[in-house]
Amino acid sequence: MPTYRPGPVSLTLAILVALFLLMPLLAVIPVSLTPSRMLAMPSGELSLRHYRSLIEDPRWLQSILLSIRIGVVSSAISTMLALCFSLGVWMFQPRFTAALVGFVLLPMVVPPVVSAVTLYFLLTSISGVSSFFGYDTWLGVAMAHSVMTVPFATVLILVSLSQLDRRIDLAARGLGASVWERATRVIMPNIKFGIVTAALLSFVLSWEEIGVTLFITSVNAITLPRLMWMGLRDNIDPAIAALSVILIIITVLVLAVRSVVVRVRGGSKPL
């Protein structure tokens, strides 16, 4: 426990930064309640019309469902691939591990816009061969999202493996367990939390992905962030404010629940 506490100057500066961080999140609340059809502060009367338009306008609902579908598929792909890869690294510690892990982490370190150009190249090339899997298709977006999220899933699973005691695996091995049994009945049950976190993080990253999605979709595969982007670039639609309020509330609730879960479990949390 630190005994050397921050003084009044540090506290004042930290409060200013905290206000700066929270300000734009709070600002969307009044905007979402404006009765006006354009972005404006409500003057006097409040209205829930923008929340209603989220439910009534089929475009929002369609893109929410599409984003969920893409998120689930890409999260499943990237968690599976990351899990197998990480198990291979941990169980066999092959040569060139550092180089291989570095290769897997590339989509995380390369500037997102370059990854976007790269995936645009990939999907337009595929489009020439197949029409339901390529540029501006939901499967294409799901695959591109898997590429972008797999490094994060790999990092999370490798971190939880690094906290695992190797002796339980040695014991299983000594008792004659096969590779499959060691992986599925000894190691995986012990890194459950890491695997679930990796899947959730992959889903969230795909759900809010916009940088790459902008390059690889045009009219068919309109995910939720893509639709928000369209509403932000042209005439700013206050329905985005209503949607933002809902997303912020969900985030706060999830973080609160998670901090309670972490406290009860007594474990550490990476993020």
Next chain:
Amino acid sequence: MRGVLSDRMGAALLMAPLLVFLALAYAWPFLGVVKWSFTLPTPGLGQYQALLTDDLVQSVFIRTLRIAAIVTLVSVTAAYAITVVWVRGTPAQRLIAEFCILVPFWISVLTRAFGWVALLSNRGLINTWLQSIGFISEPLALVRNEFGVVVGMTHFLIPFAVFPLASAMRSLDERVLLAARGLGSSRMRTFWEVFVPMTRSGIIGAAMIVFVFSLGFFVTPAILGGGRSVMIAELIYLRIFQSPDWGLGAAISVVLVLFVSALMAILFRYVKPKQLV
């Protein structure tokens, strides 16, 4: 003997799917982009020559470096202030600081950029309020310019700067601070001459992460810059989808990757990757 062989097979079987997936879906198309940069519209080094001579491209590069430098300075300073409280505050202070760092961190870049539009635009919160108290008569131009871009990017990047700083501050032996105080150093002097130098690796790591991220930033500048202060990433987008000049877009991408790799190479000479988490 059997054990060694099956170990190699096992490792290969487990690791292959991801490696093959990324080789086909990432490495191969990246080489394709590199090829574009040398072949479109005509084979040769024309695109790279254009990078060196085109005034627009040059001004975008310079603007990107300038914005990235300002954003790095502001966001690392701000992150330092809140990380001090997150790491060394009372339990209640730490909980509040954590909330203020993690909630924005988990909220999407679009929502956060939109929040700034709601605050800074002509009919946004700040201008409406300043006009209603009669402080200004015409709305201030707070977005669709470089100011808006810097504010939005700083807001996005502060949480990323917090993590390496926090890791450096946590590993600091606090007896050193107590010793400095015990030897009669003032709070200010202890902070500037002991605390800050001892968290140097965190500061370098945070600055590098923020700088590298800012170079390739797309969404925030595009929304808050309103097309007027275009950065490299948006220029690539415009070259590919509006001009369309795929060769030049690809060449800019290649240069950006090389530049970022050089920066990362420098970073890892000073800081170990583990210190960044």
